[in-house]
Amino acid sequence: MKKSVFLGVVAATTMVAGAASAQATLEAVKARGELICGSNTGLTGFGAPDASGNWTGFDVDLCRALAAAIFGDATKVRFVPTTGETRFTALQSGEVDVLIRNSTWTYSRDTELALDFVAVNYYDGQGFMVKSDLGVSSAKELDGATVCIQTGTTTELNLADFFKQNNISYQPVTVADDSEAQRQYLAGACDAYTTDASGLAASRATMPDAANHIILPEIISKEPLGPVVRHGDNNWGDIVRWTYYALLIAEEKGITKANVEEVATSTADEEVKRLLGLSGDMGVKIGLDNAAFKNAIAAVGNYGEVFAANIGEGTAINLARGLNALWTQGGLQYAPPLR
Amino acid sequence: MAVASDVPKESFRLSMLIYDTRYRSVTIQVFVLILFALFLAWLLNNTANNLATRGKEFNFGFLWQRAGYDIGQALIPYTNDSTHFRALLVGLINTLVVAIIGCVLATVIGVVVGVLRLSKNWLVAGLMTVYVEMFRNVPLLLWILLSYVILSETTPQPRDFRVTDEMAAAGEAPAASMILWDSVAVTNRGTNIPSPLFDRGLGSADLGFMSVNLTTLAYILVIAGSVWVNRRILASARAQQEATGDRPVTWWKSILVLFGPVIALSVALGLHLEIPELRGFNFQGGILVAHSFTALVIALALYTAAFIAEIVRAGILAISRGQSEAAFALGLRPGRTMNLIILPQALRVIIPPLISQYLNLTKNTSLGIAVSYLDLRGTLGGITLNQTGRELECMLLMMLIYLTISLIISALMNFYNSTVQIKAR
Ligand SMILES: N[C@@H](CCC(=O)N[C@@H](CS)C(=O)NCC(=O)O)C(=O)O
Numbered sequence: 001m002k003k004s005v006f007l008g009v010v011a012a013t014t015m016v017a018g019a020a021s022a023q024a025t026l027e028a029v030k031a032r033g034e035l036i037c038g039s040n041t042g043l044t045g046f047g048a049p050d051a052s053g054n055w056t057g058f059d060v061d062l063c064r065a066l067a068a069a070i071f072g073d074a075t076k077v078r079f080v081p082t083t084g085e086t087r088f089t090a091l092q093s094g095e096v097d098v099l100i101r102n103s104t105w106t107y108s109r110d111t112e113l114a115l116d117f118v119a120v121n122y123y124d125g126q127g128f129m130v131k132s133d134l135g136v137s138s139a140k141e142l143d144g145a146t147v148c149i150q151t152g153t154t155t156e157l158n159l160a161d162f163f164k165q166n167n168i169s170y171q172p173v174t175v176a177d178d179s180e181a182q183r184q185y186l187a188g189a190c191d192a193y194t195t196d197a198s199g200l201a202a203s204r205a206t207m208p209d210a211a212n213h214i215i216l217p218e219i220i221s222k223e224p225l226g227p228v229v230r231h232g233d234n235n236w237g238d239i240v241r242w243t244y245y246a247l248l249i250a251e252e253k254g255i256t257k258a259n260v261e262e263v264a265t266s267t268a269d270e271e272v273k274r275l276l277g278l279s280g281d282m283g284v285k286i287g288l289d290n291a292a293f294k295n296a297i298a299a300v301g302n303y304g305e306v307f308a309a310n311i312g313e314g315t316a317i318n319l320a321r322g323l324n325a326l327w328t329q330g331g332l333q334y335a336p337p338l339r
Numbered sequence: 340m341a342v343a344s345d346v347p348k349e350s351f352r353l354s355m356l357i358y359d360t361r362y363r364s365v366t367i368q369v370f371v372l373i374l375f376a377l378f379l380a381w382l383l384n385n386t387a388n389n390l391a392t393r394g395k396e397f398n399f400g401f402l403w404q405r406a407g408y409d410i411g412q413a414l415i416p417y418t419n420d421s422t423h424f425r426a427l428l429v430g431l432i433n434t435l436v437v438a439i440i441g442c443v444l445a446t447v448i449g450v451v452v453g454v455l456r457l458s459k460n461w462l463v464a465g466l467m468t469v470y471v472e473m474f475r476n477v478p479l480l481l482w483i484l485l486s487y488v489i490l491s492e493t494t495p496q497p498r499d500f501r502v503t504d505e506m507a508a509a510g511e512a513p514a515a516s517m518i519l520w521d522s523v524a525v526t527n528r529g530t531n532i533p534s535p536l537f538d539r540g541l542g543s544a545d546l547g548f549m550s551v552n553l554t555t556l557a558y559i560l561v562i563a564g565s566v567w568v569n570r571r572i573l574a575s576a577r578a579q580q581e582a583t584g585d586r587p588v589t590w591w592k593s594i595l596v597l598f599g600p601v602i603a604l605s606v607a608l609g610l611h612l613e614i615p616e617l618r619g620f621n622f623q624g625g626i627l628v629a630h631s632f633t634a635l636v637i638a639l640a641l642y643t644a645a646f647i648a649e650i651v652r653a654g655i656l657a658i659s660r661g662q663s664e665a666a667f668a669l670g671l672r673p674g675r676t677m678n679l680i681i682l683p684q685a686l687r688v689i690i691p692p693l694i695s696q697y698l699n700l701t702k703n704t705s706l707g708i709a710v711s712y713l714d715l716r717g718t719l720g721g722i723t724l725n726q727t728g729r730e731l732e733c734m735l736l737m738m739l740i741y742l743t744i745s746l747i748i749s750a751l752m753n754f755y756n757s758t759v760q761i762k763a764r
């Protein structure tokens with residue numbers, strides 16, 4: 001008797017456990033009342049808490065836009081800092097709902113790690129930073145140098161390939177996160193620091209003597225960075241993807257944080273109407289409100305605004321749009337039609 | 340007889356399983372065993388289910404794929420073209436090297452401190468107490484970080500060693516210079532020490548699955564041979580002493596046997612030292628002992644030594660005072676009393692707790708992650724795990740390896756323990 005009760009309990013727990021993992025992420029997020037977003041441990045401009053604990057940054061804004069799309073409230077999001085090493089495990093185990101943290105879309109992450117990269121919010125490539133008094137002007141001159149590298153990243157593998165291809169040698173110093181890499185690099189324990197060029201620019205911006213550091217011209221890899229979700233929950237993937245595209249379409253259509261309400265009352269453009277939930281039921285189709293995309297734009301602004309506010313020219317990080325300009329301006333940022 | 344067989348045979352009832360003390364313990368054990376088996380089954384089932392929902396399978400095939408990453412300290416040949424398994428071996432060797440050097444250092448320091456703590460000299464005993472209390476009561480991780488920071492922040496950068504043309508012309512000395520007759524350079528990255536080179540090395544033999552360095556092998560064989568011959572000399576000297584009462588003079592024979600062959604071999608192979616030299620960004624040539632390694636070994640050794648010191652002190656105090664008084668009465672000096680009378684007896688008390696200290700030290704090597712030391716945790720449990728996404732496989736494998744290392748250490752120490760215990764005859 002007792003035993004069969006126990007067996008029943010075991011079976012039930014197992015089934016509940018199974019059901020929980022298959023339960024749609026959107027339902028879980030709604031039930032919880034907040035979105036949990038995997039972020040950086042701290043990379044100024046992309047994702048970092050400020051002195052009072054508010055998270056800000058380019059990647060963080062996408063999380064806020066998602067929260068606004070789901071709840072109509074951009075503050076209903078909690079940020080979980082993850083390192084290069086812990087991020088994918090955190091996503092797979094369900095500790096975070098979505099990972100927006102300078103993560104490169106690669107074949108093995110997409111397949112073997114059973115993840116889905118739903119978009120590319122920043123087209124990047126790997127670069128090297130050195131102190132200007134090192135007297136180096138090209139990465140190919142780094143033969144024999146000690147290089148700081150973050151573990152668990154694509155950059156660690158690219159670095160090995162680059163030095164091998166150029167038949168030069170290096171001494172790796174493997175560190176866990178950006179702040180440790182900066183500490184070692186600034187202390188002179190490494191001659192060069194390598195990571196995504198955007199990350200280098202962001203790191204340099206926080207250095208006390210930013211002018212004494214140069215980013216070498218070589219970009220040695222393609223690093224398409226974008227939001228990641230678990231493989232298998234396609235609806236959730238759609239929500240993240242189209243919230244991002246909504247911000248892109250908004251830029252294309254000239255809709256900003258400031259004028260979104262006004263455009264909503266005056267527009268005659270059918271795509272804009274669909275985007276802002278005035279016609280069709282675009283939001284409802286993915287399990288959200290029809291005003292979802294409008295809320296996202298009202299919360300953080302369009303892609304261009306997010307870029308300019310966090311990492312663009314004029315900020316300390318001072319990155320040009322480059323590849324991340326809209327396709328209409330010669331860049332790669334291109335949203336499929338919203339219809 | 341007849342009376343005994345008259346006792347009515349009680350028939351077995353189910354309630355006896357609980358109320359009859361003869362059966363109760365068995366019932367409980369069987370019940371617990373079933374619960375445990377069910378728990379295991381549930382764990383396995385849950386794991387399998389979750390792996391399936393994530394579309395992952397359980398497979399160690401990734402170990403034979405190209406690793407693709409570089410490792411700073413590799414004591415066996417390794418490049419980024421090697422397999423993940425090779426990276427695992429590199430990490431394992433790095434773990435073992437730290438563990439072995441750490442255990443030896445910790446034992447030496449621990450024994451010295453433990454003995455000195457009992458010193459009659461108030462200052463010495465006090466200092467040792469301070470040392471033990473300080474190291475025992477601060478977390479090991481902090482000691483590792485502290486040693487690392489001290490090593491890397493107080494030492495000069497490699498470029499400080501450079502003598503530019505202008506400096507040479509002006510006769511200025513560089514900001515930093517090498518030590519020990521210009522053979523060792525301590526930079527903020529590591530310690531560059533000379534390495535042995537052979538003009539006429541023996542090369543290496545390929546055994547298919549691994550290659551053996553013949554030069555190292557030659558040294559091991561020659562040293563083992565010398566030690567064996569030396570033991571024979573000492574044994575025959577002892578035999579003669581027991582037979583005739585005089586001990587023949589052996590020290591010059593021992594020195595000759597122990598050092599002669601090694602020196603001869605070195606000359607034959609053309610041994611010389613390669614001195615590190617500043618070229619480009621770093622010192623090239625010689626061996627680079629990274630500060631992560633040094634810091635880890637120092638912190639582990641000092642920390643564990645504090646515990647060993649306490650064990651040694653307890654072991655010595657466990658030997659009755661009568662023993663040392665008797666030794667003094669025979670005219671032995673305090674030092675010899677310690678070495679010949681007290682320590683050998685104290686060993687019996689010391690060794691069992693010492694085993695667990697060795698085990699602790701070995702497991703604690705995995706804290707090397709804090710200073711980016713690529714041990715087993717850093718290669719298999721770090722980069723390999725991350726780049727292949729095989730968490731379960733890597734973790735299980737890592738647990739299995741640490742378990743095996745620990746069991747081997749226990750077995751060796753237990754064997755040693757059995758040789759020093761009092762033999763009952
Ligand atoms: N894009 C690479 C590297 C990602 C990465 O670790 N980026 C660094 C700098 S760009 C970072 O975000 N560091 C911040 C942190 O450690 O929290 C990848 O996905 O593997």
